[in-house]
Amino acid sequence: MNTELIGIIATFLLTLVIAIPLGKYLAKVFAGEKVWTDFLKPLETGIYKLSGINIKEQMNWKQQLKALLTINILWLFYGFFVLIFQNKLPFNPDGNPGMTPDLAFNTVISFVANCNLQHYSGESGVSYLTQQYVLMFLQFVSAATGIAAAVVLFKAFRDKTTTELGNFWEFFVKSITRLLLPLSFVMALILTFNGTPASYEGKDKFISLQGDTVNVSRGPAAQMIAIKHLGTNGGGYFGANSAHPFENPSYFTNMVEMIAQTIIPLAMIIAFGYFIRRKKLAWTIFGVMTIGLFMLLLPTLSSELGGNPALAKMGIAQTTGAMEGKEVRFGPAATAYWSTLTTVISTGSVNGMHDSTMPLTGLWQLLAMMINSFYGGCGVGLLNYFIYLIVAVFISGLMVGRTPEFLGHKVEAREIKIAAIITLLSPFLILAGTAIASYIFTNHGNAAWAVQPKSWLNNPGFHGFSEMLYEMTSSNANNGSGFEGLGDNNIFWNLSTGIVIFLGRFLPIIGPVAIAGLLGAKKFIPESAGTLKTDTKTFALMTFAVIIVLNALSYFPALALGPLAEYFTMLK
Numbered sequence: 345m346n347t348e349l350i351g352i353i354a355t356f357l358l359t360l361v362i363a364i365p366l367g368k369y370l371a372k373v374f375a376g377e378k379v380w381t382d383f384l385k386p387l388e389t390g391i392y393k394l395s396g397i398n399i400k401e402q403m404n405w406k407q408q409l410k411a412l413l414t415i416n417i418l419w420l421f422y423g424f425f426v427l428i429f430q431n432k433l434p435f436n437p438d439g440n441p442g443m444t445p446d447l448a449f450n451t452v453i454s455f456v457a458n459c460n461l462q463h464y465s466g467e468s469g470v471s472y473l474t475q476q477y478v479l480m481f482l483q484f485v486s487a488a489t490g491i492a493a494a495v496v497l498f499k500a501f502r503d504k505t506t507t508e509l510g511n512f513w514e515f516f517v518k519s520i521t522r523l524l525l526p527l528s529f530v531m532a533l534i535l536t537f538n539g540t541p542a543s544y545e546g547k548d549k550f551i552s553l554q555g556d557t558v559n560v561s562r563g564p565a566a567q568m569i570a571i572k573h574l575g576t577n578g579g580g581y582f583g584a585n586s587a588h589p590f591e592n593p594s595y596f597t598n599m600v601e602m603i604a605q606t607i608i609p610l611a612m613i614i615a616f617g618y619f620i621r622r623k624k625l626a627w628t629i630f631g632v633m634t635i636g637l638f639m640l641l642l643p644t645l646s647s648e649l650g651g652n653p654a655l656a657k658m659g660i661a662q663t664t665g666a667m668e669g670k671e672v673r674f675g676p677a678a679t680a681y682w683s684t685l686t687t688v689i690s691t692g693s694v695n696g697m698h699d700s701t702m703p704l705t706g707l708w709q710l711l712a713m714m715i716n717s718f719y720g721g722c723g724v725g726l727l728n729y730f731i732y733l734i735v736a737v738f739i740s741g742l743m744v745g746r747t748p749e750f751l752g753h754k755v756e757a758r759e760i761k762i763a764a765i766i767t768l769l770s771p772f773l774i775l776a777g778t779a780i781a782s783y784i785f786t787n788h789g790n791a792a793w794a795v796q797p798k799s800w801l802n803n804p805g806f807h808g809f810s811e812m813l814y815e816m817t818s819s820n821a822n823n824g825s826g827f828e829g830l831g832d833n834n835i836f837w838n839l840s841t842g843i844v845i846f847l848g849r850f851l852p853i854i855g856p857v858a859i860a861g862l863l864g865a866k867k868f869i870p871e872s873a874g875t876l877k878t879d880t881k882t883f884a885l886m887t888f889a890v891i892i893v894l895n896a897l898s899y900f901p902a903l904a905l906g907p908l909a910e911y912f913t914m915l916k
Contacts, residue, residue, distance in 0.1 A: 669700025
C-alpha cells in the first residue's frame with residue numbers, strides 16, 4: 345500500500361517538474377518571443393499562406409469568437425458525414441458499419457467539444473480512417489481551440505488598455521505545431537515501445553487459456569492515445585479505454601498517461617502568470633486549484649482503500665481495498681488518483697470502471713466535474729476559473745464598499761451579468777437534463793421507442809439516478825467519462841447529451857472571452873492603497889469559498905438523492 349501511495353506522490357511531482365518549464369515556454373511562444381521551436385516557422389507560414397490567413401491582422405474579442413465558432417461548425421459537418429458513411433470508405437479492415445444519424449450527431453459534437461463521450465464501443469464502433477482522420481484530428485483541433493481561447497484572455501490583461509487581442513489563427517496553429525504535435529509524437533513513441541499497437545492491420549487471433557479462439561483489434565492506437573491525454577480529450581481507442589491492456593499496458597504507461605493529461609492544464613496556469621507579468625497571481629490560482637484537487641483526492645483514496653462495507657459485513661477480507669472494477673495492474677490507489685485527475689481535468693479517460701467505484705467516490709467524481717475549474721481542460725479550465733474569480737471580485741467589492749476591479753479594470757454590470765449567466769448555466773443543464781431523464785424513465789418507461797426508457801438502467805434506485813446524473817454532468821463538463829450501467833446509445837441520450845455538450849462547451853468559452861475583451865477595452869486604473877489585490881491568500885480563500893458555496897447550493901440536493909443516499913443505504 346505504501347508503494348502505491350509513493351507512486352501517486354512521484355507522479356504528481358514529476359508532473360510539476362514538467363509543467364512549470366512548459367508553462368514558461370508557452371508564455372514565450374504566445375508572446376512571440378524567441379524559443380527553440382522557431383525552426384517550425386516555415387511550416388506555420390506555409391499553413392497561413394495555404395489558408396489565406398494574415399496573422400498580422402489583429403482581432404477584437406468578437407472577431408476572435410467568430411473565427412472560433414465558424415471553424416468548429418465546419419468540423420461538425422465534416423465529421424458527421426464521415427461517421428455516417430465510414431462503411432463505404434477505405435481503411436476499414438474489420439468491416440465496421442456506418443453510424444446511425446443520432447449516434448453520429450452525438451459523437452461528432454462530443455469530439456469537436458473536447459468531451460469525447462462515447463456512446464459507441466471504440467474498436468468495434470469506428471474504422472481506422474475514422475479513428476485517425478476524424479476523431480484523432482478533432483482531438484488535436486478541439487484542444488487547440490481551448491488553448492487559443494485562453495490566450496485571447498491572456499492578451500486582454502497583458503496591456504493596460506487594448507481592443508487588439510492578437511490573431512486567433514496564430515494562437516490556434518501554434519498550439520498544434522509548438523505544443524500538441526511534438527508532445528504527442530514523443531508520447532506515442534513511449535507507448536509504442538511499451539506494447540501499445542500502432543499498426544494498420546486488422547484483428548489478430550490467439551488461443552486463450554480456455555482454448556477459445558479470440559479476435560483482438562489492433563490499429564493505430566498509440567497515436568490516438570497520446571493526444572487523447574495531452575489534449576484532455578479522453579476518448580478511448582478501445583471500448584475499455586485506458587483499462588484496456590493495449591491502451592495502458594503497465595504501471596509505467598499508467599504514470600505516463602496520468603502525467604500527460606495534467607501537464608498542459610498546469611502549464612497554462614503558469615503561462616498566464618508569465619504572459620501578463622503577474623507570476624504571483626498565477627501561483628495563487630495554482631494554489632487554490634491544487635487545494636481543491638487534494639480535497640477531492642484524499643477522501644477518494646480513503647473510500648477506495650477502505651473497501652466495500654457490504655463485503656466487510658460478510659467477513660470478506662479486503663486488504664488491498666475495493667477491487668471491483670479495478671485493474672490488478674494498477675490497484676485501487678492508482679485508480680483513485682486517476683479517477684480524481686480525469687474528472688478534475690475534464691479528460692474523461694478511465695483506467696478502472698467508475699460505475700464500480702464506491703458511492704462516495706462517485707460523489708467526488710461528480711463534484712469535480714460540477715466545479716470544473718480545478719485545473720480543468722486545455723485552456724478552458726482557466727476560463728472556467730475566471731468566471732468564479734470575477735464573481736469573487738464582485739462580492740469582495742461589495743463587502744468593502746468599493747467598485748470591483750480586476751487587474752486595473754472596473755468590473756461593472758455587463759461583466760457581472762455575463763458571469764452570472766455562465767455560473768447558472770451548468771446547474772441548469774445538468775439538473776434540468778437529469779430531471780427530464782428521470783421523469784421519462786419513471787412515468788413513460790413503456791413508451792414505444794426503439795429502446796424503451798425502462799431499459800436504460802441496469803441499476804434502478806439510487807445508483808441508477810447517479811448514472812443519469814453522471815451522464816449529464818459529464819456532458820456539461822466536456823468530460824466524457826461515464827457510469828456505464830446506463831444504456832446510452834439511443835435517440836434520447838444521443839440527442840440530449842449532444843445538446844448539453846454543445847452548450848456546455850461553447851457558452852463557457854464565449855462568456856469569459858467576452859468579459860476579458862470588455863475589461864481589456866476599459867481605461868486602466870493604476871493600483872492604489874484601496875485597490876483589491878487578487879494575488880493574496882485572503883482573496884484566494886474568498887475565491888475558494890465562492891466555488892464551494894455556489895456548487896454546494898446548486899448540486900447538494902441532487903448528490904443527496906444519488907451517491908449520498910446509496911452510501912447510507914450500504915451502511916444499513
